[in-house]
Amino acid sequence: TSLKEKHKILHQLLQNSTSPVDLA
Amino acid sequence: HLHLEEFISRIMEAEPPEIYLMEDMKKPFTEASMMMSLTNLADKELVLMISWAKKIPGFLELSLADQIHLLKCCWLEILMLGLMWRSVDHPGKLIFSPDFKLNREEGQCVEGIMEIFDMLLAATSRFRELKLRREEYVCLKAMILLNSSEYLCTSSPQTAEELESRNKMLRLLDSVIDALVWAISKLGLTTQQQTLRLGHLTMLLSHIRHMSNKGMDHLSTMKRKNVVLVYDLLLEMLDANT
Numbered sequence: 001t002s003l004k005e006k007h008k009i010l011h012q013l014l015q016n017s018t019s020p021v022d023l024a
Numbered sequence: 025h026l027h028l029e030e031f032i033s034r035i036m037e038a039e040p041p042e043i044y045l046m047e048d049m050k051k052p053f054t055e056a057s058m059m060m061s062l063t064n065l066a067d068k069e070l071v072l073m074i075s076w077a078k079k080i081p082g083f084l085e086l087s088l089a090d091q092i093h094l095l096k097c098c099w100l101e102i103l104m105l106g107l108m109w110r111s112v113d114h115p116g117k118l119i120f121s122p123d124f125k126l127n128r129e130e131g132q133c134v135e136g137i138m139e140i141f142d143m144l145l146a147a148t149s150r151f152r153e154l155k156l157r158r159e160e161y162v163c164l165k166a167m168i169l170l171n172s173s174e175y176l177c178t179s180s181p182q183t184a185e186e187l188e189s190r191n192k193m194l195r196l197l198d199s200v201i202d203a204l205v206w207a208i209s210k211l212g213l214t215t216q217q218q219t220l221r222l223g224h225l226t227m228l229l230s231h232i233r234h235m236s237n238k239g240m241d242h243l244s245t246m247k248r249k250n251v252v253l254v255y256d257l258l259l260e261m262l263d264a265n266t
Binding site: 003010 | 075095256260
């Protein structure tokens with residue numbers, strides 16, 4: 001949980017399958 | 025377990041697309057405007073970097089904690105190596121993006137950045153002298169991702185899961201080193217020249233680590249002095265290092 005909180009966006013991008021181009 | 029040729033072709037395919045800053049550049053730059061452009065671009069590139077790392081064969085098999093750890097350690101080194109690769113055919117210039125190119129004098133407007141620009145230009149010249157090949161560049165970038173000193177030299181795995189992830193990481197590093205050796209072997213050099221080239225290329229990684237540390241200190245200072253507002257992913261990555 002602490003990792004998730006500390007690195008919220010990084011965590012989300014690593015887990016997310018959405019195209020990073022859309023997110024950028 | 026991929027064949028080296030396939031491994032390299034997978035990391036070549038993982039390369040992020042060209043990225044544009046897409047801002048109206050008002051010259052001459054001020055300290056704030058240049059730092060804003062640099063950090064905006066870095067933030068965009070970081071998103072693509074995470075997607076790149078995910079495409080390195082084996083990276084997603086590491087524990088999520090290790091994936092996060094490796095990325096937060098190396099992100100500025102990766103950005104700098106990418107910058108050097110884009111700039112390698114443009115002596116005296118730093119090609120941050122096709123629409124954001126700077127020469128060293130333009131760094132004058134930001135306190136302390138010219139020293140870093142000079143180091144980047146010098147390391148880029150070294151890559152130019154060595155005639156760095158794309159195959160070698162992608163291997164070096166993957167080596168940076170996996171070469172966290174904190175991870176390799178200071179922490180010891182506590183749980184079975186951590187141990188497994190660390191072993192996977194070391195095997196992945198073996199594959200990348202093998203791939204670099206293979207890429208060098210394709211250049212038609214003698215065995216001795218190949219060994220020297222491997223040495224010269226990998227020694228440049230310590231310079232990149234040094235520049236990244238300098239850059240991290242510089243960005244933290246700029247943030248502390250409120251020269252630039254650091255936000256989103258870049259803020260998270262910077263905070264992880266300070």
